[in-house]
Amino acid sequence: ETGVTQTPRHLVMGMTNKKSLKCEQHLGHNAMYWYKQSAKKPLELMFVYNFKEQTENNSVPSRFSPECPNSSHLFLHLHTLQPEDSALYLCASSRMGLADYNEQFFGPGTRLTVL
Amino acid sequence: AQTVTQSQPEMSVQEAETVTLSCTYDTSESNYYLFWYKQPPSRQMILVIRQEAYKQQNATENRFSVNFQKAAKSFSLKISDSQLGDTAMYFCAFMKRSLGNTPLVFGKGTRLSVIA
Numbered sequence A: 001e002t003g004v005t006q007t008p009r010h011l012v013m014g015m016t017n018k019k020s021l022k023c024e025q026h027l028g029h030n031a032m033y034w035y036k037q038s039a040k041k042p043l044e045l046m047f048v049y050n051f052k053e054q055t056e057n058n059s060v061p062s063r064f065s066p067e068c069p070n071s072s073h074l075f076l077h078l079h080t081l082q083p084e085d086s087a088l089y090l091c092a093s094s095r096m097g098l099a100d101y102n103e104q105f106f107g108p109g110t111r112l113t114v115l
Numbered sequence B: 001a002q003t004v005t006q007s008q009p010e011m012s013v014q015e016a017e018t019v020t021l022s023c024t025y026d027t028s029e030s031n032y033y034l035f036w037y038k039q040p041p042s043r044q045m046i047l048v049i050r051q052e053a054y055k056q057q058n059a060t061e062n063r064f065s066v067n068f069q070k071a072a073k074s075f076s077l078k079i080s081d082s083q084l085g086d087t088a089m090y091f092c093a094f095m096k097r098s099l100g101n102t103p104l105v106f107g108k109g110t111r112l113s114v115i116a
Helices: none
Strands: A004-007 A010-013 A018-025 A031-037 A044-050 A053-057 A064-070 A073-079 A087-094 A110-114 B003-005 B010-014 B019-021 B024-026 B032-039 B046-052 B064-069 B074-079 B088-096 B110-115
Touching (some): A018 A031, A018 A087, A044 A064, A044 A073, A053 A064, B003 B088, B010 B019, B019 B110, B032 B064, B032 B074, B046 B074, B074 B088
Parallel strands (some): A010 A110, B010 B110
Antiparallel strands (some): A004 A018, A031 A087, A044 A053, A064 A073, A087 A110, B019 B074, B032 B046, B032 B088, B064 B074, B088 B110
16 A cells, blocks of 8 residues: 555444544655545645644544544544534645645545435 | 635636636735645545745646736646646645644635546
8 A cells, every 4th residue: 555545435324323534644754634525615624643642623523533543543533423524534644844844645535424 | 814715616628728727815924835736536635736935936847837926815727738637626725834734724626627
């Protein structure tokens, strides 16, 4: 596997289910991100992790719970979601530090549908 | 806070023709980067081109070029000799320039269709 991978690619869940999204990067990066891409809305940054530490939580509801066990893996745990949470969830990674610009590389996304 | 506006939800262009996608932004920052990202159908988002705000020269990458007007806060993307593979969503994005990671702020996107 190369680049940034995400599993599953598609997920359908009920409002009472608990599920997790997984992201893995094979680029040697040390920063990882979760974005939400809803129809007709700009991509919204949800969380940022630098060296496994959460550095940004963009006012995301607690029904979304991120986890970053190491620099290569990022999870988004989902529970008691709402239909309006249906969206494409994108993971990205980048280097952190050393320069004032570090390109973010995106995964293919997980298409989430909440029934 | 920064905002990015893409006023063209959808556009189409004939193959081999030129098309320009518009983007305006609002910020009080003086040092920043601007980007155009491409998201093909069911494929990963990739960076097309990047512009440093402190550079007056417009960035170019092969068939892709930008028209960066800092005073007007305008950042348009020109695609020359359009190809069928250029069909995608295009997102304009802003990033404040600083050490460490600062968030990307995206526009809503423009869906471009290249027609044979």
